[in-house]
Amino acid sequence: MTTPVPLREPTFLILTALAPEPMHGYGIITEVAALSDGRLTLRPGTLYGALDRLTDEGLVEPDREEIVGGRLRRYYRLTDTGGTVLAAETERLRRNVEAASRRLRARAGSAAPGSAATARGSALRPALRPTLRPAGGPA
């Protein structure tokens, strides 16, 4: 187990959606869409796969079932462990964001003069690579 700490974005947003109160799968999908301003659309394959995985890892657990308008709703709830992991992960992301912001600001000062063109470079790369290329033992 050992909870693979660097959560990917969809997983992170699933936990985030569940943080305040239990939700059912379809609700999570719409909630994540709202949270990300519609920039990220959760796919069912991602959601239910993640839900099973997170349940195994103990970050999430089934809450209850309801029948609303003849349709089944299966609710999931964030566990205490899940809350702790989400908080830690949020802190890590916050540090990353700060580091990136700082360094992007520093960049503005030394900005590439020639605008660096459209970043081709493919012309010089082949000439660079062959420098090293020793045994190249196949197999």
Place this chain on the structure above:
Amino acid sequence: MTTPVPLREPTFLILTALAPEPMHGYGIITEVAALSDGRLTLRPGTLYGALDRLTDEGLVEPDREEIVGGRLRRYYRLTDTGGTVLAAETERLRRNVEAASRRLRARAGSAAPGSAATARGSALRPALRPTLRPAGGPA
């Protein structure tokens, strides 16, 4: 191509490391370790794979080569495109962090009473799943 926007963490930190000024591969590894307070150690396989990929995507380009103490140093530079992508990605992360913080705060109020125990739940899951299971065509 189309630049798969949700960057993973190692990729994000590579771009972050390169933001202020060009660096060579090994320098990026040590810099990323410093940026993350030693929590994330970039593996060579990840680094050079990512560098090639990012070069193809135009986010990064070779800068120059130096020989220091008989050892080759291959420097890479963040392109303008790369800077734009990193800035956008940073903004996205910032929003995610804010959303998660907000919702975690909301959670504190409705915190699970029984501490939700160590979040096992594996005992009740099997009882929940079989509810639906219609065609179940086993290939």
Place this chain on the structure above:
DNA sequence: CGTTATAGCTTGGTCACCGATATACTCGCC
């Protein structure tokens, strides 16, 4: 009666990342 929306779930493929391994040169140690 077909389409859309809500709600659940499965299967198959891909690709970034990890872990291990390889080359090569320099320096300090014994």
Place this chain on the structure above:
DNA sequence: GGCGAGTATATCGGTGACCAAGCTATAACG
């Protein structure tokens, strides 16, 4: 003078989270 550690490059095989696409079922709208 060989040996390991540190610097620096690169490749290869495996894994797993994610995506794309599809399936079943009910209720409401046309």
